[in-house]
Amino acid sequence: MKTADLTLTEQQLDLMQTELGGSRDVETAAYVLFGVSRIAGDPFEHQPRLRLMVKEVLPVTGDEIKSADHVHISWSTERFVQLLARAEREGLQLGIAHSHPRGPARFSVQDDRNEAELVRLAQNRNGGRALLPSLLIAEGQFVAGRVWLSPDTVIDFSQARTVGGNWRIIFFAEEQVATDPALARQELALGANFNRLMRQLRVGVVGAGGTGSPLLQQLARMGVGRIAIFDPDHVEYSNLNRLYGATRNDAEQAVKKVDVARREIERMGLGTEMATFDNWIGAEECQDALKSMDLIFGCTDDHDGRLLLNRLAYYYLIPVIDIGLALRVSERHGISGLEADGRVTVLEPGSVCLVCRRVVNASIAAEEALRRNDPEEYEHRKAEAYVRGEGNPSPAVISFTTSVATMAVEELIQRVNQFRGASGAITNRVRKFNLVEDFRPGAKKEPCRICGSDRIHGVGDVQPFLGRTG
Numbered sequence: 001m002k003t004a005d006l007t008l009t010e011q012q013l014d015l016m017q018t019e020l021g022g023s024r025d026v027e028t029a030a031y032v033l034f035g036v037s038r039i040a041g042d043p044f045e046h047q048p049r050l051r052l053m054v055k056e057v058l059p060v061t062g063d064e065i066k067s068a069d070h071v072h073i074s075w076s077t078e079r080f081v082q083l084l085a086r087a088e089r090e091g092l093q094l095g096i097a098h099s100h101p102r103g104p105a106r107f108s109v110q111d112d113r114n115e116a117e118l119v120r121l122a123q124n125r126n127g128g129r130a131l132l133p134s135l136l137i138a139e140g141q142f143v144a145g146r147v148w149l150s151p152d153t154v155i156d157f158s159q160a161r162t163v164g165g166n167w168r169i170i171f172f173a174e175e176q177v178a179t180d181p182a183l184a185r186q187e188l189a190l191g192a193n194f195n196r197l198m199r200q201l202r203v204g205v206v207g208a209g210g211t212g213s214p215l216l217q218q219l220a221r222m223g224v225g226r227i228a229i230f231d232p233d234h235v236e237y238s239n240l241n242r243l244y245g246a247t248r249n250d251a252e253q254a255v256k257k258v259d260v261a262r263r264e265i266e267r268m269g270l271g272t273e274m275a276t277f278d279n280w281i282g283a284e285e286c287q288d289a290l291k292s293m294d295l296i297f298g299c300t301d302d303h304d305g306r307l308l309l310n311r312l313a314y315y316y317l318i319p320v321i322d323i324g325l326a327l328r329v330s331e332r333h334g335i336s337g338l339e340a341d342g343r344v345t346v347l348e349p350g351s352v353c354l355v356c357r358r359v360v361n362a363s364i365a366a367e368e369a370l371r372r373n374d375p376e377e378y379e380h381r382k383a384e385a386y387v388r389g390e391g392n393p394s395p396a397v398i399s400f401t402t403s404v405a406t407m408a409v410e411e412l413i414q415r416v417n418q419f420r421g422a423s424g425a426i427t428n429r430v431r432k433f434n435l436v437e438d439f440r441p442g443a444k445k446e447p448c449r450i451c452g453s454d455r456i457h458g459v460g461d462v463q464p465f466l467g468r469t470g
């Protein structure tokens, strides 16, 4: 069975609930443009999944409305047809939102008839792949949503998720989730709703190494229901100083890092569903899995991988919490000292991306891509000193890798539970361990066309994937 869900920003949710839900006397309506993410196989349920992302909400205005009262609204479909042309041009889907000012909190028989007619209109104009998403606001609250695939096929949204500051999930289908005694102490601190939300989340962890392994330990013990782990590497001796769960035997047998992570989480016995990928995340096998996530932690040192996640966050409205750690041994006045900087950056609409923060380096990313795609040419250029080569191994200490992973988990808790207060979210946090201080550095340049452009945010599927060429 196909499933469907929705993502929108907090601001879009507010707009819909206040603009459409404001009136108690008459029904109101809006056109809504959506980006779409078509998933052939979700990595956990192995079922097709359709995800829609709200791009723009355009309220139906007074002069378009033919008649309206508290139980009905009827408006001219002239603009619907105009907007269909725009949707086709921009690779988007056109849908509607309307209100039931005094309830009920479900679609009516009349809604069914009208929407079947609208999807027919959309498919006649834009072809058989045109969809008609429909959202319902009742008594000022967003209470239901669905997507028509044809005049006689409709899928209800299971949930809507907000991004952009605080992360909320509105569950449309009431699911009974048994409380787990293993999470009782966490419930005392963060509430039953927090535990329920963790159980529903699909979290991706890209990189199961120094920062990824302590992160995975924490996510599983916090009750995250579904975790997808991506890492192409295997365990080496030099990892054993910081890789949780890894053994000397794993290094000798060159066991994959994703297999160590899976084994350790399975041993906890907390019922975590897992999907593991021993590929680089740019591989085609990883696309559906990445697109299926509600949230991704970037725990990789690889610049090209970071560039990919950087785009994914904005194209698909999947927040990425990117983690970085830099240890440097410096010499000052003949005394050597350790500088240790941990960084946690949240990527989503409204925050500045890793390119604009100069965290990723495009030319290193290009060299990594060359090493992956054309190793011979890469070695050739390295010999001629056209590429910089892998360089010296970077220093690493378990206390710092664990600390920075914990900072990232704290950011997740904040976004869901607001334990630091309503405006306590931090988009970019740098901890200087040697100064025992945290900083919040701003961006170094103006937002680029990825993070700064509404056109990209929530656009979803484009050709090529994420607009990346080569």
Ligand SMILES: [Zn+2]
Binding pocket: 098, 099, 100, 107, 108, 111
């Ligand atoms: Zn209705």
Ligand SMILES: [Zn+2]
Binding pocket: 352, 353, 354, 355, 356, 357, 447, 448, 449, 450, 451, 452
């Ligand atoms: Zn940017």
